[in-house]
Amino acid sequence: MVQGISGQTVRLTAAQAIVRYVSAQYSVADGQARRFVPAALGIFGHGNVAGFAQALAEHADRLPFVQGRNEQALGHMATGFAKATKRRQTLAVTASIGPGATNLVTAAALATVNRIPLLLFPGDTYATRRQGPVLQQLDLPGTPDVTANDAFRPVSRFFDRIARPEQLLTALPQAFRLLANPEETGAAVVALPQDVQSHACDFPVEFFEECEWVIRRRVPDTNEVAQVASLIKQAEKPLVIAGGGVIYSEAQQTLTDLGKQTRLPITETFGGKGALTEDGPWGAFGIGLEGSPTTNALAAEADLIVHIGTRLTDFATGSQSLFANPAVRFASINIVEHDAVKQGATAAIADARLALEGLTAELENYRVPAVWGERVEAARAEWLPARAAALDPDTRFPKEEHSELPDTDAVLTQGQLIGLLHEHAQAGDTIVAAAGGPPGDLQKVWDATQGRTAHLEFGFSCMGYELPAAMGVRVADPDPAHRVTAFIGDGTFIMMPTEIVTAAQESIPFTLVISENHGYQVIRRLQMWRTGEHFGNEFRYREGPGAEAAAGALVGAVHKAEMAAARENRLEGDYLKIDLAQIAGGLGAEVRKATTSQEVRAALDETRDVRGPVVIVVPTIPHADLPSAGAWWDVSPAEVWEHVDTSEKLGEYSEGLTLQRWHG
Template identity: 35%
Template structure:
């Protein structure tokens, strides 16, 4: 915060770095990469110098190496792990982040970004915040909720020091771009290997680490089915967590990815196998709220924003683990990051949707860069 306040350099945050600045800090432009904000990704596209602080430059963070498109871009990588410090062909600084930033601030004494650049940073950040406001908004409380609105409600109804925990599915990416982190320890999203089932177990660990904070576990139905039984541990050990169980009767993440690659969400709904032999029958009668109750947790079913708000109040006042069950439409997506993730598409197909997806894929591949180390660097 001190370094960027004095220089005006904007900050884009990876999943692991989210919370390094509060969401409304003047230099914060939010999440970066495939699951990032339009603000961070626009600035990354133009930047001539990227200072990577502790980042591993993962596939999502770099938008599969398409995020940094200035032809003269250079990287300075501050990291205690030498293997990460040399990524992107950058200048390697193997050192403690805080010590390095203090030394760099001293070396850059007097350096400031231009007023025009500050204004552009603020304008892009404000535009993204208005986008978040729009998807958080609920016009008709009698209608069902979508995942963006559930995230918005959880975000605004939680206290600044409360912790959100998530791990897999579509929700981590949506949280990365939409969740407004107000406390440096308020965001715990394990996305390194997209570990389905981590949520409840990880939330218990977060609560044990910080007993004075409420822990909101955001989990989709697919990930819940992987390891919901850890609710028994929470009940047995009296470790109170608040689980927001989003039931959309399928795999929203893979469904959306499948559709974007021209594959029509095949097999991504919880359905019976129909007469055709495909998974196109009726929706399965799965009741995950009843399942959670059978494991000893208090369960509240919420179908509207008002019911959800009341449920959060009850859960925060309780000393017991509470599961808030809410059904959503998996086909309402979060705002576009105007970015990319390299998932290959069939080059030859009779489906027009797949042919169109391949054309899009080929266009992005054209700007993908290997970032080999420049000679003499």
Template identity: 40%
Template sequence: MKMTTAQALIKFLNQQFIEFEGNENRMFKGISTIYGHGNVLGLGQALEENPGDLEVYQGRNEQGMAHAATAFAKQNRRRQLIACASSVGPGSANMITAAATASTNQIPLLLLPGDTFASRQPDPVLQQVEQLHDHTLTTNDAFRPVSKYWDRISRPEQLMTAMINAMRVLTNPADTGAVTVSLPQDVQGEAYDFPEYFFKKRVHRVKRLEPDQTEVDEAVNIIKLKKKPFIVCGGGVRYSEAGEVLATLAEQFQIPWAETQAGKSSLANTHPLNLGGLGVTGNAAGNELARQADVVIGIGTRFSDFTTASKQLFQQESVDFVTINISEYHAGKFDATKIVADAKEGIKSLADSLEEAGYKSSYNGEIEAAQQQWKEELNRLYETEFYTEGFAPEIAGHLDEELEEYRDVLNSSLTQTAVLGKINHSVENDAIVVGAAGSLPGDMQRMWISKQPGTYHMEYGYSCMGYEIAGALGAKMAEPNKEVYAMVGDGSYLMLHSELVTSIQENKKINVMLFDNVGFGCINNLQMGNGQRSFGTEFRKRNPQTGKLDGELHKIDFAKSAEAYGAKTYKVYTMEQLEEALIDAKKQAVSTLIDMKVLPKTMTGDYASWWHVGVAETSGNSAVQEAYLDKEKQLESARKY
């Protein structure tokens, strides 16, 4: 069948299906594109002439559209995808950050960037980066370290093996991520006589990996000698749809669990054994019981530094580690006794064997006490208000007069914790909340009460600023009947919010909850918490007297800019205005933006956790010297690997 490389690619994508437990659906819902000279006459021609069942979406920023595709796959539990196509050069380079985000989070993402001419006839073509030492290098080679599979189609017939390998990686739950297939613009239009069998229907069956009983027995032999087991619920629990069996295991043997950012909303936060967040962004209940645990059972987690508080969280001297993970690599972390298996199947096998062993934990009121103490603290955070006298911000750092400056400039006394509590209480039980970066992920992991499974969508593997709004669009495309809320700070919003326009174009309503504290507040906290003065993290104008960025605060009317895009917008300075905006936003058919002015230092602090960051070993600032000594002291109690 003679057709161009691009036409063959589109025909092939139309013939890919995913089956999971008897349910079959098309693997690709569509392709998101931004056209340029590197793809408009190749892939663009193929999609215009015969897209098959693929919907074509028009992105606004290549990074943004790829984030939306990542979020779409994540919300679909990796069982349906949107491919992304760009032109050569800057269009391709814009997607590199999104590729890294997808690979870090193990979310399948197919990227189809245009590339320079395989023939080299017009070299250097517009937007080509020339490397004198290696003429085979192009912008797209930068995708290699952030892709789980990478290929370049220099001849049309190479498309066949490339795409078969691409499907292999995209459907591998143990090691999926970004797949980059580079398409030189001349090759996209070149024709080849492709065999019919290349276009046969392919059903990629995602199977549950069964555990090896020997591995299960080894895990049970460790657990049955322990009194205070503790479960870490990771993203693998959500993708495996293992929340209910996890709850059954926990109830049967009286084992508490805490959630990673990816694992949150595997089950509702209201379960009495669900302690909530863990680690650096965790709460007091989860972190306290984690320190007491004598065996940690990590399920579907990759044990990131935030989850383990830089390997310092689990302090019980005789603590052992057991893991259930479909990835042998992640299962082997902490020198764990590993069960390499699908989370759901691994949990069920572990429960059966623990029952045979007659196991029961030895908790005696500690779980209930920790839960109650955290509930009281959570209520305090919900009710925190600003007072001119006697107000103590959650995070130290600003002088009283500086807080007054923020209050006067923002014309607001809103605290971030109270605002977040109001939103949590106001949104629908099945609403999806999306976040990624700044202080909000910490506040949300601690404070957000997920009332139904699959409603908490946090990209925190890469914590990519700018994911939030694009991610909300992707989540809405995955579940169009649910309200979706993008929880975003002013820093992330300014970095990337262009897919808000796409949401309006596609009639996919999202609600942008914009927390404006006039700066990169999270990093300002980190900076000042380690002895430095505020430097380059607040949004201040350059001061003509000092020549530095320490002038007046730079106010932005975000509502006005979003209104120009066509969104319904609200300006919020009081809790009453916030409540009214939330009620009215639910009535809208178009995307909304609620511009909330919140005071800095009113997000949550840490709860008995530590994060290892680089602190200057030498400094003329005594506070930095103290921070360095404290870091060295903390390292003494952290695991080395």
């Protein structure tokens, strides 16, 4: 028995105590309190059904439960919800032991990389060990205390394994402290041995009283803000890079006002898409490998880079090749010191909104040098018509002029499909993307101003995030006037479509637009860029005289001669015949198949008010890409290849290496 201040106790199992505790926690941001974890998601197995499932069943009035189909997807749904609530809330996810638990490892990594709060309760093997080895136990002879759940340690910000119910008294508050701290937040994992979940303890009643966790805004040091302002005033060609921290801090309007006031050119990372609330001479579009080519040209000229709320990954910096001005310096605003000092920046370590308010005051009478302002305007004037042409859905793409493109029934490019989505989008709508071509294309051409929210997860670039994340966004924003759309390729859809069932079960309205371009086309594009030959990325049949030998090779049942024949018969037959619409319909979605711009418009209009999952399948022309960003990326070609001459590709790569710089 553990007594509290009053001496009163209540006897609960460990799982019951968790549900009681979690349901009593509140986050407080800017004076507004809300349930920190308003619901739990999960799939039950022998590792959590007698413990955690029982507790959720008993206390369903305290913590509603959503049944899922894949644990990884449920983790993504919780992360999408947390991101949409600006890290003020999250959802809890429970899983059984073994594969149910390890399915959550990817979700934990995504949340931690993106600095998003996520609360996970995976089951674990018995603490008592008298049953062992049990089903799904690793059973390692040299490390008997290691379980599959130890895989969470490197991808989580908090990890604890509960060996006795009393340990919850310290573990749960520590987990919530981290979840509420924007400087440290990420995945918090509390591993629960399946026997301990059902073990009872006398807990102090005070442990279950309502508790508020303040999400604090770190106040800037005025001297640090003044130093950043001084660097801006000294610069001839300053450029601002806005990241996701601007959005989490709800500093979009403050940043936009700074751009209006000073004409500082402001560009956005994937996570910072939508950091500006309106367009204007200060809007410099996306930066980096999938940014605007004219923006990247500005970055190469800039003599001061001010990065705000970003981790500055290689996609934003062109693998450290983008900032080419020999005199370039860096300044930053970031709540995380580790990120603030990147590139050797003069840093203001603070909440983005508070620091930007201070910076705006410091720059009250400042305007960007006229010559640089004119250069930015010229870059905008160059890019805007190119972007408009690439998005125009009513201009027929001249397929007959591109004999290198495969022949399909598609008449729209992916860019034109984005143009149609943009045409349909209204204030309050959200578009979600995470991996493959869609997030890169959206980063390059989507206008996320005027209330059109772009939810791009590209820190972990996780295929399969988009669909459940869109569900999380919808749960966070139930306004029926707002449309939540996940934009994905057919490769991502085939990988993880099953949470459509959950959306149908719970009547969660969101839209899934599938660009059907027959494979992992963005990786094929990279493959062609770096090797000049594609392999294994399109969805094609294996055909030809050696196809049978190739199939035999998969089970090692061929001779050398047959292996040689198999090498000549790769996946180069016709495109696979996959009925994506039928799959989606079978999982419970309202489905439309649209080929022309008129059909896409009709499908979007007809389904806007459907109160459940909607899937719109649109064939798009493979290999018809948006204009290049003109940035370099450090992906090395093979230095030796028996069948292909890669000397030209190696030369291009080596030339790119000369552009890399260390900034410190």
